Amino acid sequence: MLRLAIRRLLLILPTLIGVSIVTFLFLSYVPDPTDDPALAVTPSERARLRRERFLDLPRFVNLGTRDVRARAAEAMRAIVDGDITQKAQGQEELARLGGAALPHVLPALDSLAPGPRAEVALALAPIGERMGFTGERLSDPTRAVAFWTRFWDDRGIEFRRASVRSAVRRLSRYGSTTRAAELRELDTFVLEDVLGALEHPTDAASFERARALVDIAAYVTGRDDRIAPGDDYATALATVERWGSFWMVYKNDFVTLDGPSRFAAIVLETRYGKWALGAVTRRLGVGFDGKPVLDGLTRRAPITLTLVFGAIALAYAAALPIGLLGAASRGRRRDGITAAIVLVFYAIPTAVFAILAARGSHGHGLFLPTVVLALGLVAAPARQARAGLASAFAQDHVRASLARGASRARALLVHALPGALLPVVTLATLEAPMALGGAFVVERVFGLEGLGAATVVAVQSRDTSWLMAVSIFMAATATIGVIMTDLVYTTLDPRLAQSILRQRPRT
C-alpha cells in the first residue's frame, strides 16, 4: 500500500513534465504583447524586446547556439569584409561583447592582414577605455595594434576562469576598491562569476557584497542599474532580480560554451529551457505584475482549494444521506421530490445562487461561497449513491441480514453502504475539475482573490507564466487526487488493491 503510494507519487513528475511541455507548446502560440506589429518601436528595439522575451529562440531544441566565440568571430568578419553599415554594426557588437570577446579576438589579430588588423584594433578602443587605458591613445591605428598585441602577451594570463573566480571570491569576502578595479580591468569577462556570486541581500554584509558586485556588472555592461548605498533591502532585492533576468537573456554574449555546457545549451537555450530554468531557480518565473508567480500561487491557491474541496466534502456529506433516503424510499413520493430538488440545484447555474447569496450577505468568510458551490455538486454523488444502494439491497448478504432480523437501517448502513460507496468515491476525482469552473464563477461574484480572478486577468493580458504555473498546479492537484482516490479504494475493498497496483480500471 505504501509502496503503491510512493510509486504513484514518483510517477507524478514525468506526468507534470509532460503537461508542462504540452501546455508550453500550446502557449508558445500566444501572441506576445511586445510582438504586436502595431507597437511603435524601431527594428532594433523590437529585436531587443523579442530577445528579452526569448522569442528569437526555438521552442524545444536549439542546435545552433551562438556563444561569445561565435559572436566575436562574426563581428570581426563584419569589420573585415563588410560594407560601411556592417562595419559599424560589427564595431558596436564588439564593443558590447567587451572583455569576454578578447580571448577570441586578440590571438586572431596576428593572422589578419595589416589593414583589417588595424580596423579591428580600432574597434576595440571602447573596451580599452572601459578597462581604464585612457592614456594610451587607442584611436591611433598603429598604436592600437601595438597596444593590443602587447596587452595579450602581458595580461592574457589573467583571462582565465579560475583566477577570475578567486578574485570575485576575494572581493566579496574582503571588499575593497582596488580589488574592484582589478575586476573592472577584465571587463565583461568577469560577468559570469560576478553575477553568479550575486545573492539576495538580507543583512548589512550581504547588502554591501551585492552592491559591490552590481556596481562592477553595471560598469562593464553600461547598464545603469545599481544599488544605491541608502536603499532598503526590497529595492536592492529587486535590482538583484533584474540582474538575474538580464543574465538569463544575455548570458551567451559573455560566456564561451565548450564541452558539456555546449550539449546542455541544446536544451537550455530554448524557450522551454529558459522557462523551465526560470521556473526552477526563480520561483516559477515572473508574472506581468512583476512578482514571482509562485508567490501569487501560494497566496491564491488556498482560497480556491478550500472552495473546491470544501464544496466537494459538503456535497458528499449531503449526498450520502440523500442517496440513502432515496434508496430506502424508492418509488414513493418522497424519493421523487428529493430527486427533483437535487436536480434543480444541479441545473440552475452556480452563478445565480452565488449572485443571490452575495446580495443577501455582507460577510467575507469562505463558508457561504463554499456552500453555494456545493449546491450544484450534490446531484451526481446522490444519484450514484442511490443507485448503488438500491442495487446493494438486492444482494444476498443484505437479504440475509434482513432475514436474520436486522433492522432496515442496520441493513442499509452496515451491509449495503460500504459496497455502494466505491463508485461514489470514483466520482469525486471527476467532480473536482467540474467544481473548479464553478469556483471561478463563485470567486468572481464574491470578489475573492483566488486562482480564478488571476487566471481571467492572465488570459486578457496573455501572461503565459501564470497560465503555465496554474495548469501545472492543477494537473498536480488532480493527480494527487487520483492517487488519494486509489488509496481510499483499496481501503474500502482490499480485493481491488492487486488490480490497482497493476493498472487502474476505473469502472
Add this chain to the structure above:
Amino acid sequence: MSHRTTVLRRVAHSRRAGLGAVLLGLLVLVGVFAELLAAPAPLFAVGPRGVEFLPAIVHAERYEQLSEDEITRSYADAFAVWPLVRSGPKEPSVAGPLAPSSRAHPLGTDEKGRDLFARLVYGARTALGLSLVAVLVSAVLGVLLGGLSGIRGGTSRDVLVRLVETIDTFPAILVVALVRAIEHEPSALSLVLAVAFVRWAEVARLVHAESLRGATEDYALAARALGASRARIFLRHVLPNALGPVTVSSVFGVASVVLLEAAISFLEMGAPTSAASWGETLAQGARNPSALRLLILPALLLLVTVGGSYLVADALRDAMDPRAARKRRDETYGSFGRSADEPHVSR
C-alpha cells in the same frame, strides 16, 4: 425481444424521459427556428420589390447595416408577416439599455440596449449548438482513440490510459482559458474544440473499459478462435456494447457542457461577445441588481435545458442497465418499495 427493443420500450414508457425529451425538444425547436421568433426583418413580404422570403437571412449583410426604423419604413407599403419580436439579438434597439417590457420588447432590453427576448432565443441556439457539436466531436474522438487502445494493446494502451487519466482530470475551464489566451478574436469553433479536447477522455475511458471487459467474454474468445482479427472483434462484438454507456455519457455531457458554456460566458471568456449567450446575460444580471429578469430568465432556460437532458440521460441509463431490469423483477425488492419510473411494464 432484443436488448435494443427492450431499452427503447423502457425509455418510451418512462415518464422522466418523456418530460425531458419534450423540454429539450422545445428548446431545440426554439434554437433552430430562432429567426421565426425574433428577427429585425419580416419573415415573408410581398411588396414593390417582389416576393421576399426571410430577407434577414438571405441578405444578412444588408440588414446588419440598417436600423430598425429604416427596416420598418422599407416595408411600410408591403404586405409583410413579421416575427414575434421585431429585433435581432445583436443591434441595440431604440428603447435604450435596461428598458422595462413594452409591446416592442416583451421582456425589455439588456444592459447594452438589445432586446432580451431575442438574446434569450438566440442564446438557445448558442448553448445547444455548441454543446451538441462539442459532445458529438468528443464522442467520435473518444470512440476512435478508446477503440484504438482496445485493438492495439501493449505500450500504446498504457500511454493512452495515462493520457486519458491526465486529461480527464484536467479542468475544462483551464483549457478554454489557454485557448482564449492564444486567440486574437474569440471564436465559437475554438470553444467547441477546447471542450471536446477535455471530454473525449471520458468517452475513451468508457470504450477502453468495455474493450477490456469484452475481450474476456466467451463470444469474443469464440470469435478469436474462429480467426477474427482484433479489429473485427472490436467492431462487431465490443463496440456495440460500448455504445450504450457512450450514449448515456454524451447526453449527460450535453447538460454539463451547457452549464460550462454558461460559466465561461459569465467569466467573459466565452463565445464572441456579439453572439447571444445565457451566461453573458447572467453576468449582466450580476452587474445590475435592479433588473432581476436578467438573472431569472436565463436561469430558468438553463434549468429547462440541463434538467431536460439530465432526465433523458437518467432514464436512458436506467433502461440500459440490465442489473436494474433484473432487480425490478426481484421479489425482495418489494420490501423497499416499488421502482419509481415504470411501475407496470409488461414483460
